[in-house]
Amino acid sequence: IQHIVPIKPLGELNKKPVEPVLHLTKKELKKSRKRRREQKQRELQDLQAAGLVEPPEPRLTLSNFIRVMGDQAYVDPSQMERTVQRQVQKRQIAHLERNNAKKLTKAQRMEKRQNKILKDASPTENATGAIHVALFYLKNASHPYHRTKIDLEAQQLNISGGVIECDVPNVACVICEGGPKAIQKYTRLMLVRMKWKGPDEGDDDDDDEEEEDQTEEATGFEGEEGAVPKRKKKKFDKDNKCDLVWTGLATKRQFKGFVFQHCETSDQARKVLKSKGVEYYWDQVLSH
Numbered sequence: 001i002q003h004i005v006p007i008k009p010l011g012e013l014n015k016k017p018v019e020p021v022l023h024l025t026k027k028e029l030k031k032s033r034k035r036r037r038e039q040k041q042r043e044l045q046d047l048q049a050a051g052l053v054e055p056p057e058p059r060l061t062l063s064n065f066i067r068v069m070g071d072q073a074y075v076d077p078s079q080m081e082r083t084v085q086r087q088v089q090k091r092q093i094a095h096l097e098r099n100n101a102k103k104l105t106k107a108q109r110m111e112k113r114q115n116k117i118l119k120d121a122s123p124t125e126n127a128t129g130a131i132h133v134a135l136f137y138l139k140n141a142s143h144p145y146h147r148t149k150i151d152l153e154a155q156q157l158n159i160s161g162g163v164i165e166c167d168v169p170n171v172a173c174v175i176c177e178g179g180p181k182a183i184q185k186y187t188r189l190m191l192v193r194m195k196w197k198g199p200d201e202g203d204d205d206d207d208d209e210e211e212e213d214q215t216e217e218a219t220g221f222e223g224e225e226g227a228v229p230k231r232k233k234k235k236f237d238k239d240n241k242c243d244l245v246w247t248g249l250a251t252k253r254q255f256k257g258f259v260f261q262h263c264e265t266s267d268q269a270r271k272v273l274k275s276k277g278v279e280y281y282w283d284q285v286l287s288h
Contacts, residue, residue: 057087059087059091060083060084060087060088061084061088062081062084062085062088065080065081065084117156117157117158117179117182118158119179120158120178120179120180120181120182121158121178121179121182122179123251123252126179126180126181127180128180128249130249130250130251131177131178131179131249131250131251131252131253132177132178132179132180132182132183132247132248132249132250133175133176133177133183133246133247133248133249133250134175134176134183134186134187134244134246134247135173135174135175135176135244135245135246135247135281135284135285136173136174136175136176136190136242136243136244136245137171137172137173137242137243137244137245137285137288138163138171138172138173138174138240138241138242139170139171139172139237139239139240139241139242140170140172140237140240141163141165141172141174141260142165142234143234143236143237144234145236146194146196147163147260149189149194150163150174150190151258151260153185153186153189154176154186154258155258157178157182157185157186158178158179158182159176159177159178159182159183159186159258160176160177160178160253160255160256160257160258161174161175161176161177161255161258162174162175162255162257162258162259162260162261163175163259163260163261164261164263164269164272164273164282165260165261165262165263166263166264166265166266166268166269167262167263167264167265168264168265168266169266169286171285171286173269173281173282173285174190174242175255175278175281177250177253177254177255183247187244187247190242190244191242191244194242196236196237196240196241196242197236197237197238197239197240198235198236198238243288245284245285245288246281246284254276254277254278255276266282266286269282270282270283
């Protein structure tokens with residue numbers, strides 16, 4: 001009888017065997033922690049009974065020192081009260097010192113936050129095992145306030161993608177690729193936090209004109225010599241809006257970074273996305 005020698009596939013030669021991980025429930029974790037602490041306390045009590053470890057001094061407070069010390073508390077109550085206050089203060093100082101020893105520095109906090117973002121952005125380490133994608137329809141993305149917030153938040157959350165702006169039709173498409181938590185935060189920015197119609201949505205245009213007139217009177221006429229030319233502020237679009245078109249999962253990122261790209265026609269915008277293999281994103285935005 002000839003037995004065929006098993007041969008591993010080429011793709012699995014360098015792969016490490018996957019070891020099953022046994023996850024405990026919250027109830028089981030509490031039980032194991034309780035048993036571990038009880039065992040540690042029992043061992044300490046045995047050492048104290050054998051005289052190998054000095055027993056700790058009784059933990060005194062203002063409410064229990066008479067019951068703990070017994071007759072010693074009645075001999076000199078004022079002295080005993082001062083002793084209790086010193087012990088309480090000593091415990092408080094030790095508590096603060098332990099907290100300060102565990103406190104992270106500013107650089108460590110930044111590194112910890114960056115590691116969490118990178119772990120969330122990695123499909124092999126995050127909870128879903130994939131890259132999350134969100135697609136937004138934006139009517140107008142020309143204001144510097146909106147552009148700065150869109151770009152800055154994407155860089156902070158390690159989100160790739162970009163903004164495709166088109167003249168005909170006048171729409172913008174925002175594509176985001178990242179981890180599940182990053183996309184969740186970015187979606188909240190786009191739909192809740194961002195003020196697309198401007199920070200002062202309740203003000204009327206008449207109020208803006210009155211403010212401009214008052215400024216001209218204070219600084220002088222436009223044609224007057226020596227007058228400093230004032231930089232004109234870009235106004236917000238009062239009809240601007242942002243909608244979530246689609247959200248889903250992808251196996252890998254299609255974009256390397258987060259960029260803004262301007263296109264004159266819809267065909268140019270579709271051609272740009274076709275080079276990345278995601279031209280259907282533009283079709284979804286147009287049909288929104």
